[in-house]
Amino acid sequence: MIPIKTESAWRGTSDCKACGIRDMVLFADLNEHDFGLIHAPIDDLSFQEGDSLYHEGAEATSIYTLRTGVLKLVRVTADGRQRIVRILRPGDVAGMEALATDRYGTEAVALTQATLCRIPAEVIHRLSQNSPRLHMRLLQKWQQALKEADDWLAAINFGTARRRVSNFVLKMRHSTDPLVTTLFSREDMGAMMDLKLETVSREISALVKARAIEPLDRQGRRYRILDETLLTV
Numbered sequence: 001m002i003p004i005k006t007e008s009a010w011r012g013t014s015d016c017k018a019c020g021i022r023d024m025v026l027f028a029d030l031n032e033h034d035f036g037l038i039h040a041p042i043d044d045l046s047f048q049e050g051d052s053l054y055h056e057g058a059e060a061t062s063i064y065t066l067r068t069g070v071l072k073l074v075r076v077t078a079d080g081r082q083r084i085v086r087i088l089r090p091g092d093v094a095g096m097e098a099l100a101t102d103r104y105g106t107e108a109v110a111l112t113q114a115t116l117c118r119i120p121a122e123v124i125h126r127l128s129q130n131s132p133r134l135h136m137r138l139l140q141k142w143q144q145a146l147k148e149a150d151d152w153l154a155a156i157n158f159g160t161a162r163r164r165v166s167n168f169v170l171k172m173r174h175s176t177d178p179l180v181t182t183l184f185s186r187e188d189m190g191a192m193m194d195l196k197l198e199t200v201s202r203e204i205s206a207l208v209k210a211r212a213i214e215p216l217d218r219q220g221r222r223y224r225i226l227d228e229t230l231l232t233v
Contacts, residue, residue: 066089066093071111
């Protein structure tokens, strides 16, 4: 963990101004005066695959902006099952409930190696009160998070097993190369799509056999899309 002090964050010691996703993250619209209102350290953190940022029901003291990697937000259902309710990618914000409640509503877990900025909730509250730009960005991020969660669930939780898996493959395409998609463990995918692990494995194998996708690694995580039309029928 490398703490980033206010002045270093602005002056570029940690290269925040040159961050490749700056236009996507929460502080994109802040100016130097806004940064002068920050009186608590912003931490630069790194997590390994499987690490938890925070747990469901834990005290909510910070929010997180994702710089690299992928996270899952997990909620435990009434019958004790884990259900993945949202996937976060670079530029997304985790833990926004810290701004409205005192407990996290989900568990945030790294699906891949991930780097994040941890921002104390008090920093956001102060900036929101004094910066109309940040207040508007917060509202936009919150609305965006709700819409993406609804869109995500609509795309991968309805229809046949083949339809769900195909939609998932398309949802996880890389922004830099839309012909490459990164999947997760079959167990995680099943939790996202409300399918059994065996069903997910069978449908992925069927898509490979049909030449809709081809594996790019031995772990079965990265695939190249060969025929998108076979994923949209």
